[in-house]
Amino acid sequence: MNNKNIKILIGVIIIISICLMYVLNLYNKPHLDIVKTEADIVVNVQNLLNEYKNDENFANSKYVDQVIQIKGEISEITIENGNSIITLKDSTTTSSVMCHMLPEENLNVLKLKKEGEITIKGICTGYLLDVIMVRCILVQN
Amino acid sequence: MKKRYLVFFILLFVNQIFSQEIFLEKDGYVSFFSHSLVEDIKADNNQVLSIVDTKTGEISIQLLMRSFLFKKALMQQHFNESYVESHKYPKAIFKGYILNLKELNSENSETVIKGILAVHGNDKEISVRAKVEITDGHINISGDFMVEVATFDIKIPSVVRNNIAKIIKVTFNLQHAPYN
Numbered sequence: 001m002n003n004k005n006i007k008i009l010i011g012v013i014i015i016i017s018i019c020l021m022y023v024l025n026l027y028n029k030p031h032l033d034i035v036k037t038e039a040d041i042v043v044n045v046q047n048l049l050n051e052y053k054n055d056e057n058f059a060n061s062k063y064v065d066q067v068i069q070i071k072g073e074i075s076e077i078t079i080e081n082g083n084s085i086i087t088l089k090d091s092t093t094t095s096s097v098m099c100h101m102l103p104e105e106n107l108n109v110l111k112l113k114k115e116g117e118i119t120i121k122g123i124c125t126g127y128l129l130d131v132i133m134v135r136c137i138l139v140q141n
Numbered sequence: 142m143k144k145r146y147l148v149f150f151i152l153l154f155v156n157q158i159f160s161q162e163i164f165l166e167k168d169g170y171v172s173f174f175s176h177s178l179v180e181d182i183k184a185d186n187n188q189v190l191s192i193v194d195t196k197t198g199e200i201s202i203q204l205l206m207r208s209f210l211f212k213k214a215l216m217q218q219h220f221n222e223s224y225v226e227s228h229k230y231p232k233a234i235f236k237g238y239i240l241n242l243k244e245l246n247s248e249n250s251e252t253v254i255k256g257i258l259a260v261h262g263n264d265k266e267i268s269v270r271a272k273v274e275i276t277d278g279h280i281n282i283s284g285d286f287m288v289e290v291a292t293f294d295i296k297i298p299s300v301v302r303n304n305i306a307k308i309i310k311v312t313f314n315l316q317h318a319p320y321n
Contacts (some may be wrong), residue, residue, distance in 0.1 A: 029213070064207060078168070080187060083187070098168070098188065100168075100187060125188070126232070128188070128203050128205065128232075132208060134188070134210065
């Protein structure tokens with residue numbers, strides 16, 4: 001009888017620890033690794049901006065929270081609070097795509113030149129005056 | 142004599158038109174901070190858009206909820222999917238006025254910004270103490286204020302009720318440059 005109780009107790013402890021490990025794992029779930037993640041959508045600056053201009057809600061449903069790979073011409077590189085922002089522009093519209101780079105890319109961003117063509121991968125968060133991308137990295141052509 | 146006055150007034154008028162009135166910030170900073178006994182939660186947004194019209198003192202601020210970045214991925218997911226429902230309400234918008242903007246200078250930069258804050262489909266009138274510094278053609282606005290989660294109809298599940306504060310501190314720092 002006593003032996004059986006101990007077995008039950010051990011069983012309960014094992015189940016509880018498995019649950020606890022699962023919860024802890026979930027709680028500490030890491031952010032999506034942009035470098036290793038394949039892009040959901042590949043698009044160029046002009047098409048992305050046109051789609052946002054035509055129908056913001058539809059474009060949001062398509063692009064927001066997705067990993068996007070975008071190709072375009074650099075119009076500006078700025079540094080804000082130690083993080084770099086690359087602005088990609090299309091000559092046919094006034095708005096642009098603002099890519100907020102991950103800090104790991106700071107050194108590589110320094111090598112870039114204005115008006116050069118680059119490919120960037122990141123997560124789209126939506127549209128204000130410009131399309132905003134966060135957690136971006138440079139993609140080697 | 143009359144002609145001279147006329148020319149003077151025309152010049153003054155032209156000057157008024159060409160002097161800079163609209164100031165813009167595209168990568169402003171807004172963060173919020175929740176303190177509870179269980180844990181502290183902080184999220185930063187570095188993509189805040191803000192426009193100031195110095196003629197009227199009007200200020201209009203917009204940000205994307207999904208641009209708030211958290212330390213923990215799960216928190217960010219819950220924040221967007223369950224609490225603020227970013228798919229339904231992707232933006233937070235503030236529209237208001239900087240009071241006494243014309244009287245502000247380097248010695249006297251404290252003022253109040255008053256207006257409507259719209260979050261999660263709910264509008265709330267707020268009045269915030271802020272520091273407005275006008276230096277060589279730039280307008281820097283910074284400050285913080287407290288906001289009650291419940292006023293915006295944001296529902297927090299009972300499981301995590303102890304992890305999230307009922308009143309959250311919002312900090313902002315916006316550096317406007319002339320828009321041309």
